[in-house]
Amino acid sequence: MPLSDEVFSMPKELKQILHGAKSGVIPCRRLSHLVHAATNKTDALDEWNAYAYESRYTFPDAGEIRLFPIVAYHLGDQLHQADNQSWFNLSTDCDETHSTKLREAQTSVEVLLHDAGIPFMWTKGTALANELYPKHHLRPSSDLDALVPWESLAALEDLAAKRGWTYKLGQGVVARNARYHGSEMSWEIDGGIHLDVCWMPRLPFTFDPLAMNWIFEQGGSQDTSYANPTWLLLEAFEHGLCANVVSPIRWVVDALWLINQRGAEIDWQMFFTLTERYQLHCFSKIGLAILDAFTDKIPKDVVRAIEAMPVSALQRDECLMRVATPSNATEYFASLKYNRALRAPKAIYATKITSPLARHAGLSWRLRGKIGFRNLHARLIWPVSRHFN
Template identity: 25%
Template sequence: MQSQPSPLTPREAVYRILGSLWEPASLPAGEDIPWEGVLQIVGPSNVVALAHVLTEPLRDDMPQDVRNLLKQGFYQTAVSNTRSLRQLGVVGQMLAATGAPLLLLKGAALADTLYPDPALRLIGDIDVMVPPEWVGACCERLLAMGYTPTRVDERPGRLLEATNQIQFAPPRGSPVSVELHWHLLDVPYYMRRVPVAWFWEHSESLVIAGHTFRVLDAEANVLYLAAHLALHHGFRGLHSLLDLALLIVKIGARLDWDTVIEAAQRFDLVCALQGTLDHLAEAWPSLPINAPRCRLRRITPGRQDARLYRLLTSESRSTTLQFYAGLISMPGLAARMRYIGMHVFPQPAYMRERYGFTASWQLPFWYLYRLGDGLRRLARTIPSARRAQGRKKASP
């Protein structure tokens, strides 16, 4: 007697629904889909509008409440993207007036280039990168537009070495934040290791929202999106995984895997690239990525590559885990001490904003509190991360 196939899990159903965008035969039968579980996954995601469109042929098998919520997500995405693109045009024009070259990242660039309709992928915030020497001028222009930084610098004049971006909250009447980048990765080791000039060299011009931006070419986007998904989000991000799948499907045999893998080796991103391709293969087995996966398995990653990958994908990202990852990758004792000093004893303005006190006499107390709280968090985070690293290292 032939055994019955196992019922689809919600995540398997989501992957098959989204995969039907390029492989229509993968769309499951409506009666086989666990609709409530699917809604829990795609409802809060950036691709709820796409899920609504792809499941329309199954509407007769779909619970009415699920269909209503997917349709609601579709219209909310359309409204949000209209606002984002309108604001992108304004921001692009104002920043370009400074003379800075602008490289558009993530949602706004990918929705326009990868999806059959930009309305099917939520754009969210505006992510734009400029060369480091243009950060000051662009910050001044955003401030003049009414944008405000969401945080105070930990040390005055150390912004460019402390992080890879600054987030600006929108002015009144605009719901769209701006993240101004000068590097693509926020891990201090990779801010030193990865030459951002390589990504500028691997970019091309594209008109979006009525303004000409630079966008990453296919090879640079594969490497960046893989590193971002792995090291920033620990593979938690359905839309990011789908972005990569659509990019690989769109470019097909024209994708220069030699360039991608060579750069991954140079930049110590072999593990991030390999891990991301493994997740893609698990989600959509028909993707043409078996050859690069085999090549990557034959490469021995560098020590810091493997160490940081295991650490940053071992558990959900936290400020404590990020601090520890930055600390252990600092080159030498002096650099580590400066790193500790900058993060444990930031400037008084940062402390006042972070902890909400006003009296100057309270400052020493809050520094002691920050030190003790940080040590407590490290004592909890480090053993947990190391156990997870050990499990990941032992797994085949």
């Protein structure tokens, strides 16, 4: 089915935001066949062959390759009839050995967090792979994603220090400062696995370190160690729609699996409330409009209610920064305009402005061979943000 702007009942300002974004944000016809093959077992063979035909002048990127395991599972005995069968051997992080290693690390972290008395919930890809997919290796992932209450972060840092975990960011002093101003920290744990821990649902408009605690009070999914389906759907939009160097279409597949498998558990009133609370109007509008082209299981009154939500200039600027892939100058001025409007600690404003400037300056200098600093943006963020504490 050809997909274009006309398919989506999307406000004009959102179409303008998506103009110039990575092609995978709104699946084109070629990628829509892959999405159907990954979510519809009955038509998997026809959709895969259509995708292979549409890809005859191109080659799948890493974003597409991540979907091949679930397509192969859907094909089953029909795999030998599929075109371009060699493509199913391209993914290197979807084998059961890697998946088992990741699962063992997850179990180990669960024990450590329980013993330390640290509340947690698995979220993002970790929750989706284990809660939705027939086998967890069918949704390849490179790390573990967890939610932890902000007030438990000091205990988590102590645990990380005792276990010898290393900060994934490479600048420990920046990472430690992040829990006061940011939304997540990352470690490399035993076995080289990366553990990403967040305590806020997104980079904040207004810094509120307790913003995510409601999810621990409400409880999780069928297994209480996993975030509930309502949050996972909103998170798929917020996290998946961001511009990427690969086709970011797996969020569409994840969201469709959520709706098909756990749709009855999604609290749409809560979804609407969370969209307003975290000012994710643009992301929910875009996400639901795209999903509505693939499934009829989303209540139409929900789609209409989300479409009717007003979008502020601040929200459009932020969505432009995250969904589109603008030039360096566009990114800087959008960041400047966006962060000036924030009601947040000055450290966030300073960090957000300093980071793109330093990153682009550092890249430019390194390319010219004049300055060899690594992580230049991280080196500048810390002293600038500390100045405003």
